[in-house]
Every structure is written in structure tokens, then in C-alpha cells.
Amino acid sequence: MSDLLTAARAEALFTSDLSTGSEPTRAEIAAAIRRAILDHGGSRGCATILAWAYGERPETAVPRMRWALGRVRAVYPRTTP
Numbered sequence: 027m028s029d030l031l032t033a034a035r036a037e038a039l040f041t042s043d044l045s046t047g048s049e050p051t052r053a054e055i056a057a058a059i060r061r062a063i064l065d066h067g068g069s070r071g072c073a074t075i076l077a078w079a080y081g082e083r084p085e086t087a088v089p090r091m092r093w094a095l096g097r098v099r100a101v102y103p104r105t106t107p
Contacts, residue, residue: 032098037072038062039094040079046093052101 042058044050050058066072079087 029104032095032102032104034069034072035059035098035102036091036095037076038066038069039098040087040091041066041072041075046090050097055097055101 038059039055039062042062044054044058062072063069066075076087076091079090
């Protein structure tokens with residue numbers, strides 16, 4: 027379950043207005059994720075934008091997703107049940 031949540035958070039952060047390479051705080055990341063989900067009609071909308079970016083601009087999508095996933099993993103560490 028947490029892997030799906032991590033993926034959804036990273037997809038939303040990917041579509042946010044935060045700059046790649048920045049190191050936002052947990053509060054900034056949480057706010058950006060909320061805004062992205064609202065702006066794009068939910069997590070499916072974020073996933074759609076992510077897929078489009080990989081199809082149209084993979085050279086920029088790959089580093090941005092690495093950044094987004096890294097930030098999400100840093101501020102929402104995985105807990106083991």
C-alpha cells in the first residue's frame with residue numbers, strides 16, 4: 027500500500043509547480059501535492075500528465091521524476107509493518 031501512495035505522491039509532485047532540483051520542506055511538498063491533485067482532477071489526472079511528459083519530453087521527464095520520487099521518499103519514509 028505505501029508503495030502505491032509513494033508513487034501517487036511522486037506523480038503529483040512531478041506535476042506541481044515546484045522546481046526540479048529544489049529541496050522544499052515537508053510542508054511545501056505536502057502543499058504542492060495537494061494543489062496538484064486539486065488542479066489536475068485527482069491522482070489519475072496527475073498520472074495522465076506524467077505519461078504525456080514521458081511520451082513528449084522523456085529527456086526532461088526522467089530527471090524530474092527522479093527528483094520528485096527522491097523528495098517524496100525523503101519526507102515520507104517507508105515504514106515497515
